[in-house]
Amino acid sequence: MSSSISNKALSKNTNWFWWPLFPLYPYGSRDTTYSELVPNLVWSFEQLQGLYYVAVPIRMVVLKVPKGLMLINPLPPTRDLVLALKALQEEHGPICTIVLPTASGLEHKIAMPAMARVFPESTLWVCPGQWSFPLNLPLAWLGFPSKRTRTMFADGLPHKGICKWISLGPIDIGLGRFQEIACYHSESHSLIVTDALVGIEGEPPKLFDNDPTPLLFHARDKGDQPLKDSIEARRKGWKRLVLFASYLKPDQLKIPSINDIAKNSFKPGLRTLKAHFGIFPFQWEKGWDLSAREMIGNKEPLLQVAPVIKRLVFPRAKVEFLRWLDEIKNLKGMKTIIPAHFSAPIKFTKRECINLRNRINFSDWLPSKGNWSFLYSVDKNLLDKGVVPQKPLDPFKD
Numbered sequence: 001m002s003s004s005i006s007n008k009a010l011s012k013n014t015n016w017f018w019w020p021l022f023p024l025y026p027y028g029s030r031d032t033t034y035s036e037l038v039p040n041l042v043w044s045f046e047q048l049q050g051l052y053y054v055a056v057p058i059r060m061v062v063l064k065v066p067k068g069l070m071l072i073n074p075l076p077p078t079r080d081l082v083l084a085l086k087a088l089q090e091e092h093g094p095i096c097t098i099v100l101p102t103a104s105g106l107e108h109k110i111a112m113p114a115m116a117r118v119f120p121e122s123t124l125w126v127c128p129g130q131w132s133f134p135l136n137l138p139l140a141w142l143g144f145p146s147k148r149t150r151t152m153f154a155d156g157l158p159h160k161g162i163c164k165w166i167s168l169g170p171i172d173i174g175l176g177r178f179q180e181i182a183c184y185h186s187e188s189h190s191l192i193v194t195d196a197l198v199g200i201e202g203e204p205p206k207l208f209d210n211d212p213t214p215l216l217f218h219a220r221d222k223g224d225q226p227l228k229d230s231i232e233a234r235r236k237g238w239k240r241l242v243l244f245a246s247y248l249k250p251d252q253l254k255i256p257s258i259n260d261i262a263k264n265s266f267k268p269g270l271r272t273l274k275a276h277f278g279i280f281p282f283q284w285e286k287g288w289d290l291s292a293r294e295m296i297g298n299k300e301p302l303l304q305v306a307p308v309i310k311r312l313v314f315p316r317a318k319v320e321f322l323r324w325l326d327e328i329k330n331l332k333g334m335k336t337i338i339p340a341h342f343s344a345p346i347k348f349t350k351r352e353c354i355n356l357r358n359r360i361n362f363s364d365w366l367p368s369k370g371n372w373s374f375l376y377s378v379d380k381n382l383l384d385k386g387v388v389p390q391k392p393l394d395p396f397k398d
Contacts, residue, residue: 013079022110025050031210032081037338037345040064041188043088044344046207047075049107053214053276054244057205058107059340061192063185065159068093071122072101072183072192073108073340074115082118095119097158102194103129103170103179108340113143124149125158131176152181162186164331168196168324171317174388178313182328189335191328191348195309196321198339199301199346204238213274214241223264223280239292240284246295246307249374252288255281291371301343303356311367311375312382316390318365322357329353 019028030047037044043062048055060075062085069092075081089095098119100112109130116124128151130139140146150156157165162185169179183192208215215237216227243250261281270278296302305314305321314321328334329350337348368376382388 013083016076016078018076018110018114022106024107025053025055025214026211030076030078030081031207032075032078032084033205033207033210034084037336038188038190040092042185042190042338042345044338045075045081045084046205048207048214050214050241050245053217054241055214056241056245056341057207059338059344061338061340062088063163063183063190063192064092064187065097065162068096070097070099070159070163071095071115072099073105073194074098074100074111076111077115077118085119095122098122098124099152099158099183100124100126100130101152101165101181101183101192103127103131103177104173105180105195105340106133108194109142113145116143116145116148122148123158125152125155126150127152127179127181128154129170129177129179133175136176166324166327169317169320171313171320172389173313174382182324184328184331184334186333189333190345191331191334191337192340193337194340195306196324197303197337198306198341199303199337199343200242200296201301201343202235202238202296202298204234205343208234208238212237217276217280218244218282220280221284223261223276223278224267224270226269227275236289239289239296242295243288243292243371247371247375248308248378250288250291251371251373252285252291254283254285256283301346303337303346303348303352305360306341307372308375310365311372312379315366315379318360322361325353325357325360329357 014029014031016028016030026048033046035044041064045060045062046057049058050056058075059073061072063070063072069088085095098112098115100109102108112124116122124144126139126149132142139149152165164184164186166182166184167179168182170177171179180194180196185192204215212229212234213227215234216229217237218240219233219237261279264280265278267278334349335347336345338344383390
């Protein structure tokens with residue numbers, strides 16, 4: 001690997017000018033971290049993404065392919081990220097392919113046109129059934145170059161000699177469809193997935209070393225408490241971020257009264273935008289840390305179906321999800337899985353895949369109590385209003 005790319009955070013030139021199109025934290029300034037997952041074959045680039053300091057890593061994977069490099073799930077191409085990618089090109093050949101393997105992942109889609117402009121010789125491949133919100137616009141209107149954009153399966157598949165592509169879905173979710181196409185890179189024995197599976201570990205990602213504010217903000221119990229940095233505070237904040245990102249409104253999270261929120265706001269030392277002026281509309285009850293431990297691996301990341309996806313996308317598609325895992329478990333030589341969120345890489349062989357399948361198959365696929373109660377209520381309301389269908393699309397009839 002070139003010495004021009006360090007394994008530490010890339011700290012300069014972090015501007016992302018198109019952030020208003022999808023205004024997620026950290027908005028117009030995106031720090032990027034880099035790591036080489038498999039020597040000379042697989043690289044990971046990560047940025048933060050979230051709402052109200054509920055920020056978790058989002059990952060772009062770079063794979064070595066014949067005649068160059070392939071990007072999967074592009075990130076906003078800040079100057080730091082572009083310089084790092086160009087350094088990779090010098091050693092491993094041009095970025096010849098950019099892949100968007102999800103139909104519904106807006107956070108992955110938003111950066112695709114900008115990345116395509118940075119690498120004008122690349123071919124773009126997209127998952128079938130692309131849609132946008134709030135207006136469902138053609139890809140060309142969203143900035144995708146029509147002459148270079150291909151649809152997976154309909155127009156073939158990228159790098160079929162070393163990559164096997166396995167589709168989960170399509171699943172009708174009302175506004176559009178969910179479909180995710182996993183990539184098995186045979187040379188590195190790595191399975192790259194997007195949103196369906198995540199692995200979570202107890203230590204906060206190193207990406208927060210650049211700015212631990214999200215961790216410290218949520219580590220507090222009241223808005224009048226200062227943001228004090230410590231290892232314990234970072235770990236506490238990370239556990240709460242995991243619960244927020246997983247369940248949106250965990251069972252142990254309560255919203256205090258407006259009077260309580262106001263009483264603890266605008267205290268000396270907290271009258272800054274970074275501290276949100278002491279406005280802290282959260283109150284954690286006893287037992288929240290036990291809930292977090294159920295989501296987090298002890299010695300290694302705990303691989304699981306992302307709760308939001310499970311309860312809002314997959315509730316009527318268990319059979320399709322198990323079919324997807326059945327196809328994955330037969331991949332020859334599989335060693336690791338690399339999700340687009342949280343931790344990576346994670347050990348994932350045929351044995352781990354079978355264990356995951358059994359755990360899913362014999363668990364409650366439609367939980368409605370405890371931490372799941374808010375997601376259950378959202379799903380029920382969408383069903384009652386006819387926004388989402390009772391049954392998913394048949395993926396074999398698409």
